Amino acid sequence: MSWLGERIAPARLGRDFRWLMTASWSSNLGDGIMLAAGPLLIASMTSSPVLVASGAMLQFLPWLLFGLHAGAIADRFNRRRLVIGANAVRVVLILALVVFLFTGTANIWIVLAAAFLYGCAEVFADTTSGTLLPMFVRKEDLGIANSRLQAGFLVANQFGGPPLGAFLFAIGSFWPFLLQALCVALAAILVSRIAHTPIPPRENTAPTSVHTDIAEGVRWLWRNPPVRMLVIIILVFNVTWAAPWGVLVLYATEHLGMGEVGYGALTTASAIGGLLATGMFGWLERHVSFATLMRVCLALEVVMHLAFALTTSGVIALVIMFGFGLYSFIWGAISTTVRQRLVPHELQGRIGAVNMVGVFGGMVIGQGIGGVLAQTWGLTAPWWFAFVGAAITLVFVWRPISQIAAARPAEETAQSDGDSSDGDSSDGDD
Template sequence: MSRLGEALAPTRLGTPFRWLMSASWSSNIGDGIALAAGPLLVASQTRSPTLVAMAALLQRLPWLLLGLWAGAIADRLDRKRIIIVANALRVLVVVALCGFIVSDQVSIGIVLATMFVYGVCEVFADSTTGTLLPMVVRRDDLRTGQVRLQAGFLTANQLVGPPVGAFLFAAGMVWPFVTQVLLVVVAIGLVSRMELPRGGVRGAVDTHVRADIVDGLRWVRHHAAMRTLALVILTFNITWGAAWSVLVLYSLDHLHMGAVGFGLLTTASAVGGVLATTNFDRLSPRFSLATLMKVCLLAEVVTHLALALATTGWVAIIIMTVFGAYAFTWGTVSNTVRQRAVPTAYQGRVGSVYMTGLFLGLVIGQAIGGPIAEHWGLTAPFWFAFVGTALILALVWRQLGSIAHAGDDDPDLKGHPDHG
């Protein structure tokens, strides 16, 4: 393997991981393209703020409605088959949208319906994909694997995909979606190359899906470390959602940055994430998971305070760059901690609890952020986030050590996967 290939996917992670990483990167480029092309398509069909807001809601609604079900199904059926089928359905949905666009029959109703159905397929694809890493790499390599997958998300989904999507949309309304279809098809082919055990991870299942969901929720409730981590993710996303719900107005009317400045503000976080990616392998061995968790959560508290106090755009851009760096690190560390502590047979259900909590937190935060800003000003949501995160962190600070090392004493979680 070349030096670059070894740096991206070390040989010790195995061939299945390389297929997983390649599929993830391909799919993330497609999703990044849609991240820009989707809103542009909505705006081409309507200027109604209500309908535009509804489009954003429809991207998160499937997680709230079906996230727990998707996690339970990932623990019941053949995971590779679920991913292939869900992604194939995503392809069909986007192909149908392309047909409406080419035939000039597209409308805001069709676009909104497409976004919802696509989101449903995405919930099942993403929930199940999130269970594969612990199946293909050793427990001690989960942190390294997470870094590679997170790096692909940042680079492909946040940096490369959106400008490509905007460029393709300018060239022709249908082209970004055609490109997205091709990239998802490539991802399907790559996943199909992975060598995984056939069938469900639990063997024969004679329970109802609802019973499996309850069992997963019960597992989280009785596991003190994972229960606390789930509550941290829920509450921190409420505060984050409240502050970020008014970010565009904060940048335009409080910092007076203009449209270009707002674009730089949002891009800065992705740049910070990429910088963290390039340095993570060197810094990670020097710090324990507990230390990294404490630093990341403390950095979020300070970030909200700094943005509440900022009065110039360039200061806010620096803050957002730092935010991107620790947000990437937190995502890598929290996913690693969870996957190290959760048995294979519960990865789908427990992962879906976290994702549902994440999106529920964002929805609640976005619902309260606007009214807070209306009554107390554009910096008020950031003050709310600062106080809220500071209180939450103070309550869980002493527990972060046990959370970070949950499962270390469980011999059943220390097996070595067969790399094929």
């Protein structure tokens, strides 16, 4: 067992990382349960593609409204306490929904409102959680640490959670959400065991407003071309990705005829691919450049959209999702690692928030587009939109990817420039 523990979470990553990892896994299991149960609940109340897509869109909309503020707050206060508090609010909201479902008083508008409020709390929980890892893991270990968090996401959020959520929903609509509340509560308890997360250091100790802090983060991002381009890539590819994903439950159940359990199996298939990538990641990080891996992942994304647009077979869809899980795991681990290495500790919250605004802002836009396309031209129309949009984007970002992967942290660049200047001065004196 000690060998297995060392294999999963090497001792050099520290005890705090293990608490964070298990908390992340528990929270992801709860979110994975809702990943299937949430759309199924909405689909049981309406057959409108627009309303089905709105369920996910309203959960992600808070990122556009509060994402940047959450990042600034994460850079101001004790991050561990923020995560615990935000998760506590999530638990209360889920339990309130459980009461409505158990008493039979829930309707589509109550469910949509719950999705929005839950998303508001999730903004602060996820933004702050993303800043914890760089605080106690060395830059050279961020790749393996992020791969472990991604592995938990795949196992719990994609592999275990969705089929469990679909199964529990078939028994009773409130059961999956009750279990989700327990998972999120456990995550809050585990985060409380992290020993020390001080308030991030700030160069300017004078009091500033939240909006001033946000502006500082945005300026830093705008002046850092590699991180700026990475955020743009993530934004655009999430627009194209989310267009079909917003109506995936209808695509799976109606177009492919896979049923409710089959819909849950799609995300399970992607998790299996991700688990394979977990075992491969260490070798890939040592032998293949990040630039090559990033290009391959984005190219496979384009191919996946085309394959989904063409297939009418549930079996083939499962195979495609397996491949999606494999390359999306690699992309997620690499893009997160690159960003965390390049961003100073005192800006992790704000830059991470801008990134997440790009992620979920893209999803809100994409799901809105996907719902309209599906209702107007059918359930495969969003896949064609995703294929064309992702292919065009890949052409434009192909070359800048090299600059992103090769970039160095600002403090290392400054140190290198300082050493070079010292050397030049010495030569001049001679």
